[in-house]
Amino acid sequence: MKSSGADSRPVGWRVWKSRPILLTVALVSLAVMLGADLVSGERIRIGGLLVAVPALSAVFLGPLDVLLLASLTVGAVVWISADRNVLGTANFPVVLATAVLVGAGAVLAARIRARRERQLAKVRKVAEATQRALLRPLPGRLGRVTISSMYLAAEEEAAIGGDLYAAGVDERGDTRVLVGDVQGKGLAAVEVVGLLLSSFRRAVRSGVPLEALPGYLDEGLRDDLVDLEENGAPGTVDSRPVETEFLERFVTAVVVDIADDGGTVRIANCGHPPPLLIRGDRVIPLLPDVPELPLGLGDLGRGGHHVDSYDLALGDILLLYTDGVIEARNVQGAFYPLADRLAHRTRDTPAVLLEDVRNDLTQYTAGLSDDIAMVALQRVA
Incomplete structure (x- = not known):
């Protein structure tokens, strides 16, 4: 990391x-x-x-x-x-x-x-100690994929914000990776990061299927936020309940499952920017067939969750990222065109790809306005 x-x-x-x-x-x-x-x-x-x-x-x-x-x-x-x-x-x-x-x-x-x-x-x-505890370094390889991750803080003094990632292998041997972005900033966002990562790791150990994972994470997150509200609520003012910031939190997230043989990737997208599949000279946005709500807003949805499936060939790289990447602006105010820029960048390995994106972002922008988390996965033999 x-x-x-x-x-x-x-x-x-x-x-x-x-x-x-x-x-x-x-x-x-x-x-x-x-x-x-x-x-x-x-x-x-x-x-x-x-x-x-x-x-x-x-x-x-x-x-x-x-x-x-x-x-x-x-x-x-x-x-x-x-x-x-x-x-x-x-x-x-x-x-x-x-x-x-x-x-x-x-x-x-x-x-x-x-x-x-x-x-x-x-x-x-x-x-920094909190970051190391929450955003544990991802292993260099899980199953049939090699992995590289990167976290960039928008503020020089800040080492961690509301962006998150985690990875693990479930009981079937499939590789599961989560990337998310908590709405808001500050310590409250960091606390939500800890709650969601703990819930995700429990789900991986428990073998929760990908189709059920968004609901599992959503329900757990909403329960945890209610607990935070009740334990941290300062009381009432003028007989009116004081609304704290916890219940207003939600998390955009994307979870990918890569089959044990490495040939298939399944994606559950919860209101998050689409992953990019880099195959040869092509950069393919993997847009969800059915838009879904972010985690924490499940009580407003229809129930259930759609999962998309894609083939993954040897050498393919899958890039997961938070919206801080595509919302970075240059001095003219233009957003960073990630997919277009990737078409002209070095893409040999996940580590090289992320370092190249980082250098390109530094040259393109006048300074990041939001934290950035990126995870790149490549199918290998």
Whole structure:
């Protein structure tokens, strides 16, 4: 499993933002303004701008670095005042106090920012641990198919959202893979991910047939959401029940079963983007014959679930993905044409395919607006 933030900047950008470079830029800026003030004589006085250096440095440097810059700024103010013979004037204490107060405020701001960054780093570690627990790495091969998966977070600070995938082998030896997308974001979406993945894994172990699986998952999800509502409901306001966000959740999902001999793939689609079958130079969207509701909305449907069947030849690749892929936009606002782009990409193995899609997405978009999960499966001998 691969996971990363969407903002994958090049190495040169990270070097430019490193502490040594930023501190050097701040020191050079301070020196340039000091020198400009000293050589400009009485015509131009820019010494008052010196306090901007530690103030702005608090945005990207640590408190010790800002303290150094603040101290140098105070020294520069004294130097300029001595050069202009104004140390004994009534205005000098005001100028000096301004530099000291601005520098002290900058150090305090840098300290607060550094503490919050440490807190954010801890939260991110927890999120990464949660991701590893929920989105377990998929095996490289199950039955007659090789598998590769990838998760891309829309936000650089976020490691997990509402996208999910899982795979297993049922009691008949068929390979079963789930890819889904929880409506909404945040911790509530992550909790729903955990509930659905647990239900799916139980279904695989219990041998629930594919035709019955959407109903099994839907009923279990709705029961779990009701439990969350009842256990987490904050009470009532003005004699009216407070509606929590759990009961509003639903999950678009697609489940594929690949027969033990690898020759047939059966698909149950619950309101999810259609899988793409890559066969030679063709990219074939596997649209469901009968549209179905997402999981969690089964009480609004007709009951039962339609399953589509397709032949799977040696070398065929089946790509499952969430809507974050096809809803990614370029700077002109055009959606990412996944099927069209796949027709011109490398498709040797599932891993190569996903890496190629990732690189192409990075070049195509100005930044992801939604998390992305992708799973690619290839039939092998």
